[in-house]
Amino acid sequence: MSGPHHGKSSSARRAFLAGLAGLAASWVDGGHAEAAKKKARQNSEEDGEARHGKLVASDASPMGVTLTFALDHAPFPSPAQPYTDRTVLVFVPRYFRLEKDGRLDAVIHFHGHNNTALAAVESHQLREQLVESKQNAVLVAPQGPVRAADSSGGKLEHKGGLRRMLDELTAELGRPAMRKLLGPSATSGARRFGTLCLSAHSGGFQVAAACCAQGGVEVAEVYLFDALYGAVPTFRAWLNGSAGKRGSRRKLVSTYATAPVRTNNLTLLAELRADGVEVLHEQRPGELSRKELTDGRAIFIASPLDHVGVTHRHNNLRDCLFASQLRRHQKSDWFSHRDGARPIDSR
Numbered sequence: 001m002s003g004p005h006h007g008k009s010s011s012a013r014r015a016f017l018a019g020l021a022g023l024a025a026s027w028v029d030g031g032h033a034e035a036a037k038k039k040a041r042q043n044s045e046e047d048g049e050a051r052h053g054k055l056v057a058s059d060a061s062p063m064g065v066t067l068t069f070a071l072d073h074a075p076f077p078s079p080a081q082p083y084t085d086r087t088v089l090v091f092v093p094r095y096f097r098l099e100k101d102g103r104l105d106a107v108i109h110f111h112g113h114n115n116t117a118l119a120a121v122e123s124h125q126l127r128e129q130l131v132e133s134k135q136n137a138v139l140v141a142p143q144g145p146v147r148a149a150d151s152s153g154g155k156l157e158h159k160g161g162l163r164r165m166l167d168e169l170t171a172e173l174g175r176p177a178m179r180k181l182l183g184p185s186a187t188s189g190a191r192r193f194g195t196l197c198l199s200a201h202s203g204g205f206q207v208a209a210a211c212c213a214q215g216g217v218e219v220a221e222v223y224l225f226d227a228l229y230g231a232v233p234t235f236r237a238w239l240n241g242s243a244g245k246r247g248s249r250r251k252l253v254s255t256y257a258t259a260p261v262r263t264n265n266l267t268l269l270a271e272l273r274a275d276g277v278e279v280l281h282e283q284r285p286g287e288l289s290r291k292e293l294t295d296g297r298a299i300f301i302a303s304p305l306d307h308v309g310v311t312h313r314h315n316n317l318r319d320c321l322f323a324s325q326l327r328r329h330q331k332s333d334w335f336s337h338r339d340g341a342r343p344i345d346s347r
Helices: 002-052 117-123 126-134 159-173 176-185 202-214 231-243 257-272 290-295 316-322
Strands: 055-061 064-070 087-093 103-110 139-143 192-201 221-225 249-257 279-282 298-302
Touching: 002 279, 064 126, 064 159, 087 117, 087 126, 087 159, 087 176, 103 117, 103 159, 103 202, 126 139, 126 316, 139 159, 159 192, 159 202, 159 298, 176 221, 176 257, 192 202, 192 316, 202 221, 202 231, 221 231, 221 316, 231 249, 249 257, 257 279, 257 298, 290 316
Parallel strands: 103 139, 103 192, 192 221, 221 249, 249 298, 279 298
Antiparallel strands: 055 064, 064 087, 087 139
């Protein structure tokens, strides 16, 4: 009796042990598989980071591609400031072509109080105005204090701050991955930023002034849109400073619409004239010709628009760009009638 029962028990035991062994093996294999998947995910993330770097988003439209970066040398975070958003937006027009020397020309816009970089780009139609100017340049919009009544520029107010941000941005825009994102407009191979035009609306004047004074790079032109709330001596010194720089031609266009800004504009206008700078003053819309807007060095424009609309409703930025030192590769009829009062286009 014991023989047959013992045999069956032994067989059952062997089957049970074999099952345990198989289960253990599956656990081990499963563990290896999970580890392999985790490693693959990690490698994929590292590969993506290597290819795309600090790019966090891209948005294509018929006008071009808007890239969102999170940069270490963005204005914020900065010591003793509560802001933490590291966003720097870059818009690359569809017609943009990188110069053979790897140079990127740029329009850098600083938004005003109670705003964000993206909201300013959209509501002030900055991309549209750059595209319509046909200039071969990119638009850069750093995030300032987020929806705050604060003109702080964070790290861009430190000595060399603008240079550090642009150096970091050059490395990001120069990545090979930009070829896939931007196609013929690719910035891959970018080596440096070239001609720089700073644009500031309202409270953005403070960071623009800091970049002119100690940004560590040459600023060719400054456009202030109802923004001269202060820093009058800084902009005066910056414009006069071009006299001692070989091959440098600095240009200021300041549009004013409200009373406090008007007062500061008239003060700076008088001081520059006293310095021997040729000043142009448009007191009625379109009074200055396109030639004067192009050739002038210090231009002050009285605007009938409100504080918000002064950047775009009369295509103010677009016309500044048309008349700028930026390089254009496309034909334009904007200069067809250079003399006489220029027509004002309304958006």
